[in-house]
Amino acid sequence: MNRRNFLKFAGLAGGTIAAAxxxxxxxxxxxxxxxxVGSETEFVGMLVDTxxxxxxxxxxxxxxxxxxxxxxxxxxxxEEVFKLRxxxxxxxxxxxxxxxxxxxxxxxxxxxxxxxHCNQPGCASACxxxxxxxxxxxxxxxxKERCMGCRYCMIACPFDIPKYEYQSATPFVKKCIFCYSxxxxxxKPACAEACxxxxxxxxxxxxxxxxxxxxxxxxxxxxxxxxxxxxxxGGTGWLYLSSVPFEKIGMKTNLGTTPLPEHTSGFLFGVxxxxxxxxxxxAGLAYMNRDKGDDGQGGGKGHE
Amino acid sequence: xxxxxxxxxxxxxxxxxxxxxxxFREFLTFIRSELKPKGPVITKFNVxxxxxxxxxxxxxxxxxxxGLGATTNLSQEYPWGIWIxxxxxxxxxxxxxxxxxxxxxxxxxxxxxxxxxxxxxLNGFLAYCFYAGALLLDLxxxxxxxxxxxxxxxxxxxxxxxxxxxxxxxxxxxxxxxxPVVAQWLGWPRVKKIVQGMTTxxxxxxxxLSTLHQSGLGALFLLAPTKIHPLWYSHNIPILFFxxxxxxxxxxxxxxxxxxxxxxxxKVGHTLHANHDDILLGLGKGCAGAMFAYLFLKVIxxxxxxxxxxxxxxxxxxxxxxxxxxxVLPMILFIKGVTSRNVKLVQTTAFVTAxxxxxxxxxxxxIAFKWDSAVHYYPNWIEVWVTATVICxxxxxxxxxxxxMPILQDHEHEGAVETESIPSKEASKWKVLAS
Numbered sequence: 193m194n195r196r197n198f199l200k201f202a203g204l205a206g207g208t209i210a211a212a213x214x215x216x217x218x219x220x221x222x223x224x225x226x227x228x229v230g231s232e233t234e235f236v237g238m239l240v241d242t243x244x245x246x247x248x249x250x251x252x253x254x255x256x257x258x259x260x261x262x263x264x265x266x267x268x269x270x271e272e273v274f275k276l277r278x279x280x281x282x283x284x285x286x287x288x289x290x291x292x293x294x295x296x297x298x299x300x301x302x303x304x305x306x307x308x309h310c311n312q313p314g315c316a317s318a319c320x321x322x323x324x325x326x327x328x329x330x331x332x333x334x335x336k337e338r339c340m341g342c343r344y345c346m347i348a349c350p351f352d353i354p355k356y357e358y359q360s361a362t363p364f365v366k367k368c369i370f371c372y373s374x375x376x377x378x379x380k381p382a383c384a385e386a387c388x389x390x391x392x393x394x395x396x397x398x399x400x401x402x403x404x405x406x407x408x409x410x411x412x413x414x415x416x417x418x419x420x421x422x423x424x425x426g427g428t429g430w431l432y433l434s435s436v437p438f439e440k441i442g443m444k445t446n447l448g449t450t451p452l453p454e455h456t457s458g459f460l461f462g463v464x465x466x467x468x469x470x471x472x473x474x475a476g477l478a479y480m481n482r483d484k485g486d487d488g489q490g491g492g493k494g495h496e
Numbered sequence: 497x498x499x500x501x502x503x504x505x506x507x508x509x510x511x512x513x514x515x516x517x518x519x520f521r522e523f524l525t526f527i528r529s530e531l532k533p534k535g536p537v538i539t540k541f542n543v544x545x546x547x548x549x550x551x552x553x554x555x556x557x558x559x560x561x562x563g564l565g566a567t568t569n570l571s572q573e574y575p576w577g578i579w580i581x582x583x584x585x586x587x588x589x590x591x592x593x594x595x596x597x598x599x600x601x602x603x604x605x606x607x608x609x610x611x612x613x614x615x616x617x618l619n620g621f622l623a624y625c626f627y628a629g630a631l632l633l634d635l636x637x638x639x640x641x642x643x644x645x646x647x648x649x650x651x652x653x654x655x656x657x658x659x660x661x662x663x664x665x666x667x668x669x670x671x672x673x674x675x676p677v678v679a680q681w682l683g684w685p686r687v688k689k690i691v692q693g694m695t696t697x698x699x700x701x702x703x704x705l706s707t708l709h710q711s712g713l714g715a716l717f718l719l720a721p722t723k724i725h726p727l728w729y730s731h732n733i734p735i736l737f738f739x740x741x742x743x744x745x746x747x748x749x750x751x752x753x754x755x756x757x758x759x760x761x762x763k764v765g766h767t768l769h770a771n772h773d774d775i776l777l778g779l780g781k782g783c784a785g786a787m788f789a790y791l792f793l794k795v796i797x798x799x800x801x802x803x804x805x806x807x808x809x810x811x812x813x814x815x816x817x818x819x820x821x822x823x824v825l826p827m828i829l830f831i832k833g834v835t836s837r838n839v840k841l842v843q844t845t846a847f848v849t850a851x852x853x854x855x856x857x858x859x860x861x862x863i864a865f866k867w868d869s870a871v872h873y874y875p876n877w878i879e880v881w882v883t884a885t886v887i888c889x890x891x892x893x894x895x896x897x898x899x900x901m902p903i904l905q906d907h908e909h910e911g912a913v914e915t916e917s918i919p920s921k922e923a924s925k926w927k928v929l930a931s
Contacts, residue, residue: 279572314719320657321640321649338649341636343575344656348719355572356636358565363636444722452719456655459715459734463658463708470704474603478696481605 235311235330236375237397237429238384239404240304242441243414244391247274247288247302254386255286255306258371277442280305282355282366286383291441301434303441304392306383307332307353307368308421309429311397314452318348324365330397330429331370339365350425350447370429397429404431426451526682534899545888552885555878559633567878573866574873579634581861583883585713586854587627588663589737592745593752594620594670595706596782602699611768612775614677614903615756616749619894621670626890628663633882655715662709669702681901711738717860725864727806727815730797733860739793742786744853746779750846753779760898765906773839780842783849784830791823811867818859822852 253268255261261283266273274290281287286306293301313332316324323339326332341363345354357363371381379385384394393400404419420432424447432443439445514522559567570577597616600606632638643649644660651657672694679688714737721729730736757764757772764772798804806812826848833841859865862873875883897903 281572317653318656318719319649320651320654320660321643322651323649335649338640338643339637340640340643341638342634342656343636344654344716344719346572346575347716347723350720350722352572356570356575357563358570358572359563360565361561361563363563446722448721450721452721453653455718455721455731456653456715458731459655459711459718460653460658466708467704470707471700474599474700474703478603478605478700481603483605 233328234396234398235309235429236370237309237330237395237400237431238381239393239395239400239431239433241391241393241407241433242301242303243433243435244389245288245302245304246389246391247271247290247300248388249273249288250386250388251286251304251383251392252284252288254382255368256284258374258382259285261285274300280353280355280367282357282364285366285368289442294436294440301436301441303432303434303443304383305442306430307370308351308424309368309370310425310452311427311429312425312451312453314348314350314425315345315354317453317456318344320344324354327372329372329375331372331375332367333369333372334365334367336364341365348452350444350452397427397431400431404433407433423449425449426454523682530900545892548881548884548888549892552882552888555882556633556885559878559882564634564636567876569873569876569879571871571873573869573871574862576861576865577634577873578858578862578875578879578883579630581858582854583627583630583886584634585861586857587623587630588710588713589741589744589853589857590748590850591620591623591627592706592710592741593749594673594745595703595710596742596745597749598673598699599703600782602696603703608771608778609775611765611771611904611906612749612753614674615752615898617670617674618677618897618903619748619752620745621667621674622890622893622897624663624667624670626886626893628667630883630886655712655718659709659712659716662705662712666702666705666709669698669705672698673702677901677903706741707738710741711735713737714860717865720865723866724860725806725811725815725867726801726803727798727812728859728864730801732793732797736790736793736797739786739790740853740856743783743790743849746783746786747846747849747853750776750779750783750843751850754843754846756898756904760904763898763904765904767906768904773837776839776842777834777837780830780845781834783846784827784834787823787827787830787849791819791827794819794823811864814859814863818852818855822848822855826852 249268256264256268264284274288277289278284278287286304288302288304291301291303293299309330309332313324313326316322316326316332319325319339320342321338321340323335324332324345325335341356343354343356343365345365346352346356354365354367356365371379371383374381380394384392393403395403401419401422404422408415408417408419414435416434416437418434418438420434420438420443421428421430424444426449432438434441437445555567564570568577568579594617597609597613601609601613632641635641640648644651644657645664672691675691676688676695679685679691711734714733714735717724717729717733718731753772753776757768768775807816826845829841829845829848832838833845855863866872
């Protein structure tokens with residue numbers, strides 16, 4: 193099924209509900225599906241089933257090629273990299289890490305890491321030039337010609353995903369952009385296409401969430417009863433399934449469910465109030481305290 | 497400058513009309529003469545700060561040539577170091593004295609503080625130019641800094657967008673507030689009259705902008721609820737930043753005034769000289785009041801946060817040191833200094849307060865930020881050196897202006913106040929207030 197048909201199907205299946213209910217939300221839908229306000233388009237996402245991942249690193253290789261990133265020191269077939277806990281870098285937008293399996297030590301768990309493409313992203317709300325931008329389809333893309341390199345997105349991202357090219361004199365922010373250009377052409381992101389085990393599944397967020405719940409329901413012994421990303425920081429585009437609690441596979445479980453932009457919206461809503469009230473009160477005070485001698489100087493001899 | 501001299505000057509210009517090029521040549525000669533150093537060139541301060549600045553410029557060149565990775569300890573974990581945490585965020589807090597004093601003098605019309613107003617506004621203006629300007633060193637692509645202004649992406653949902661605009665507008669406001677002095681220096685009485693008429697407007701706009709961007713700097717950190725230690729993170733960060741900018745700014749005014757009064761003793765006018773102690777004591781009083789409000793807010797936060805258990809951890813001790821050592825203690829010392837009229841104590845306490853502000857602002861940006869991270873950030877020597885360079889440049893610029901423009905001198909039209917206030921400090925205090 194190509195994307196166009198997929199979206200059509202999703203729309204018929206009730207995708208418009210997300211758009212309808214999203215009106216309440218600030219920037220994007222917080223409903224089970226999620227979509228931009230006023231948009232019929234549903235957010236796309238990925239379902240990472242860590243119980244299916246075999247640690248082949250095909251996703252890393254596909255990501256590397258799709259984004260024209262430099263070749264890594266260790267080849268993509270090497271298992272050496274699993275000895276260390278890796279993080280994404282400006283040259284690697286996704287990395288697979290190996291974790292011990294407390295249930296069965298002979299079968300380690302592999303979990304990949306990349307941008308989670310939050311429904312209401314902290315990074316995009318932090319960016320003062322909208323260099324990081326949430327697209328109606330769900331991906332958070334990077335408009336590099338706007339970026340001034342303040343790195344506030346890195347402060348704001350709860351997953352520490354935006355990475356900076358510190359070694360460059362003309363640096364950019366680097367992160368997974370959900371293969372947005374491929375998506376526009378109707379193709380899946382490179383990693384999802386490359387995954388031989390179906391451990392990274394592409395779809396609309398709503399459909400993936402249903403699929404995740406179905407898996408937990410049908411195989412309760414296989415899965416830890418939680419879909420990571422369903423509610424974290426207001427919901428993320430990437431959803432995770434695991435056989436063990438998520439903190440055991442290096443995922444942050446202290447993030448809360450409040451979308452990050454809501455932390456600053458109160459302050460920003462207060463700004464117009466201050467802008468109306470302060471000048472009025474200050475002008476009133478200044479007028480009240482004006483002494484007669486000031487009149488000749490237009491009430492403003494202040495710094496003479 | 498009085499009305500009469502102003503009109504006289506205009507008449508002189510009218511009597512002997514000069515061509516534009518003549519005027520311009522005269523102007524250039526004047527500027528050229530003013531650019532020359534006024535005091536002895538080889539002094540201990542000049543040599544040391546000169547070396548710092550020269551090496552600093554080399555380091556800044558290196559930073560733009562090699563990038564941030566080669567010249568700073570910044571990392572993927574710590575995207576903001578002391579160039580943001582100290583230079584910009586702390587520097588702007590210290591520059592808060594300008595908006596507080598313009599409020600006191602131009603809005604509330606407390607004439608007592610008028611003699612230090614111009615120096616304070618000058619200091620605030622230069623702080624924005626240099627410390628907030630140091631932001632350009634930290635930006636990866638500083639040539640794009642105009643983007644949020646020219647509209648290559650208006651990030652309306654960003655607190656930083658608000659802060660950026662307010663920095664720009666407030667710096668312009670401060671320049672406008674200060675421009676009568678510049679006009680007087682250049683001998684442009686008509687320009688002076690025009691800009692003077694705009695002072696109150698600039699002050700009102702400036703205070704509004706300051707309220708919002710001082711608190712906005714704190715609001716930046718609202719987006720990092722899981723990265724800042726729970727004892728520091730709260731929804732009140734913007735208000736805390738705003739309130740603390742009041743005593744940060746006032747204590748910096750005390751420190752700056754203490755130094756300028758000694759160093760530029762020959763420039764200090766009678767009014768300022770006679771009232772200097774009273775002014776400092778008054779500023780100390782203001783600090784104590786703002787600190788009490790701040791402490792109150794912090795206690796509310798602590799109670800709401802319910803993180804009492806964290807107080808008995810290393811970060812908890814650090815929090816208590818900041819609270820007790822750098823808020824409660826200086827607040828008590830300020831009160832003591834004011835009640836016993838101990839100016840020295842107020843001056844010393846201002847230093848303690850300033851250190852507390854540095855600690856507080858660095859806590860948000862560097863120390864309590866990712867406190868649980870395996871690897872911590874420490875500035876390297878280049879970052880520290882460049883910061884020192886920025887400070888030295890600001891001091892040089894400040895000195896250059898103080899030595900040329902009428903900053904510390906008396907206001908001519910206030911001759912009456914000046915003669916009255918010399919005999920007794922105590923009496924003068926009331927007379928100045930009453931006048």
